[in-house]
Amino acid sequence: MIHGVSWLSxxxxxxxxxxxxxxxxxxxxxxxxPQVFTGMLGKMPIVVELDFSKSDxxxxxxxxxxxxxxxxxxxxxxxxxxxxxxxIDDFSDKPRPGMTLNKKGNGxxxxxxxxxxxxxxxxxxxxxxxxxKPDSDAFWTELYHETPYDYLRxxxxxxKKGKQQEFMGYTLQWWSEPLSKISLFxxxxxxxxxxxxxxxxxxxxRLWNEVISYHQCMLGASRFGGDYVQTVTxxxxxxxxxxxxxxxRYDCGGAHPDFGDAPLNIDVNSGQPLALEDVLWVGKDQPFxxxxxxxxxxxxxxxxxxxxxxxxxxxxxxxxxxxxxxxLVPAEMKKPQSDEDCDYTDPGIWNFSSWYFTPKGIAFDPxxxxxxxxxxxxxxxxxxxxVIRQHPGGVKITLPE
Numbered sequence: 001m002i003h004g005v006s007w008l009s010x011x012x013x014x015x016x017x018x019x020x021x022x023x024x025x026x027x028x029x030x031x032x033x034p035q036v037f038t039g040m041l042g043k044m045p046i047v048v049e050l051d052f053s054k055s056d057x058x059x060x061x062x063x064x065x066x067x068x069x070x071x072x073x074x075x076x077x078x079x080x081x082x083x084x085x086x087x088i089d090d091f092s093d094k095p096r097p098g099m100t101l102n103k104k105g106n107g108x109x110x111x112x113x114x115x116x117x118x119x120x121x122x123x124x125x126x127x128x129x130x131x132x133k134p135d136s137d138a139f140w141t142e143l144y145h146e147t148p149y150d151y152l153r154x155x156x157x158x159x160k161k162g163k164q165q166e167f168m169g170y171t172l173q174w175w176s177e178p179l180s181k182i183s184l185f186x187x188x189x190x191x192x193x194x195x196x197x198x199x200x201x202x203x204x205x206r207l208w209n210e211v212i213s214y215h216q217c218m219l220g221a222s223r224f225g226g227d228y229v230q231t232v233t234x235x236x237x238x239x240x241x242x243x244x245x246x247x248x249r250y251d252c253g254g255a256h257p258d259f260g261d262a263p264l265n266i267d268v269n270s271g272q273p274l275a276l277e278d279v280l281w282v283g284k285d286q287p288f289x290x291x292x293x294x295x296x297x298x299x300x301x302x303x304x305x306x307x308x309x310x311x312x313x314x315x316x317x318x319x320x321x322x323x324x325x326x327x328l329v330p331a332e333m334k335k336p337q338s339d340e341d342c343d344y345t346d347p348g349i350w351n352f353s354s355w356y357f358t359p360k361g362i363a364f365d366p367x368x369x370x371x372x373x374x375x376x377x378x379x380x381x382x383x384x385x386x387v388i389r390q391h392p393g394g395v396k397i398t399l400p401e
Contacts, residue, residue: 034060036148039124041112048124049149052077058084061149061219068153068179070219075099082108088223127152139205150212159207164188168237175207180214182207184232187242191268198271199242206264210246221253228252235263236357240398241274242266243357259373261365263356267395272301276355278395280362280388282320283312287394310351318347321364324387329380342368342375349375359400361385 032053039046041064050060050073060073075084080103087096099122101110107125129148132140143151162174162183170190176183184207186200210230217228228250236243243265251257265274273291281287290309294300322345326333336343343349349366356363361384368375385399 034149036127036129036152037107037124038127038152039107039122041122042120046122046124047127047149047152048073058082060084063153068157070215070222072219072222073099082110137201137204139201139208143208147212150215153215154208154211157211165234167234170237172234177207177211180211180228182210182214182230184210184244184246185234187237190237191239195268195271199266199268202264202266202271202273203244206246210248213248217250217252221251223253226251226253227257235363236359236400238268238398238400240268241357242268245356256370258370260367261354261356263354265356267397269397270395274395274397276362277312277393279393279397279399280383280391281393282391283316288312289394313351314347318350321350321353321383322347324383325381328384332378332380342372344375344378344381357400358382362388 032051034049034051034053037048037050039048045065046062047065048060048062050058052058056076056078058073058075058077061070062073063070071086072088073084073086074089075082075098077083082099082101082103084099084101085096086098095115097112097114099110099112101108101122104123105125107123109121109123111119112122113119127148129144129152131144140151143154157177157179159175160178162176165172165174165185171188172185173188174183174185184203186203187196189196191199214228217226220226228248230249231245231247233245233247234243235245243263245261245263247259247261249257249259265279266272267274267278275289275291277283277287278289288302288304288308290302290304290306291300292306294302295306322333325344333344335345344366349368350364351367353364353366355365361382363379364381364383365376365378366381385401388399
């Protein structure tokens, strides 16, 4: 989550964000929860996460409190001994820093040594973590329980205040996290105080989740270096809805760099994220609510499962959307003459398209296979509100005229 990482909410990017940290990240989220420790490497405080779910092999990561950037760990455990190597194996004979430790109560003590022969004492024990204050955002409580390692990393990290911006009659205050350079805004005027509070809690949670995703990306890319760059664009603010595009270009150590938009769409009245089916429904049954990122939270507010959601998108929604766009923009929706051209008539590319509100209607962005990714970023695939009103979703919401 990132969700956590965060995050198909119309994002097509979600599956990529789950996988982007690569094989190493997958090991960190095995069936058994990894163990989190705090301790010292030399004179430097560290936080360590280790996954002991495999009988002999151990994987994990750690960061220095001073720097807060992950260093991967792999190794083995036998009886009371733990041997770890730092960094990702590049299948060469190049030596890496390592840790040789012995069991000490509930923790581990030993020596860290680099290839040049420099050594430091190292010791770490199960983390004693101070819970968030009762009046903290729900994000911090969830992170404390679900991912204590990331909770410890984010504690004490301060946001940097940026510019103010006027947008559609609302005042936005931008904030950024200096290490990751992730930024997002809060809304400081234009809504009643209770609505501002709920909106800004969601926006802050999204900012911190993107910081977590940045660190997951950097962990996966630690062998060759990576990149995680976002462009955040407020798209629509009205008395009843808020919509922001969060577009990310990332290189997390996989075969290719990638990109995708993961917009955040909010019902201002309830202070809750909107699924597309909350706003637009073309199915035969009653509308359901499904957001992909809630799958890891015991379903969250979802009223159906992914299979039902996916089947609806494939069988009902996408063919309907293709038919609507063909009427609205027939020139762009022509069947291509060559397999090398963009085929926007294929319903499959719209199954998990990202979406956000604009003054003219809901903008959809298709999701193509990698070789055709240049076909994304359509600016013409906007469904007018006059059409959407004919097919209301499960949430009563006032749409722009």
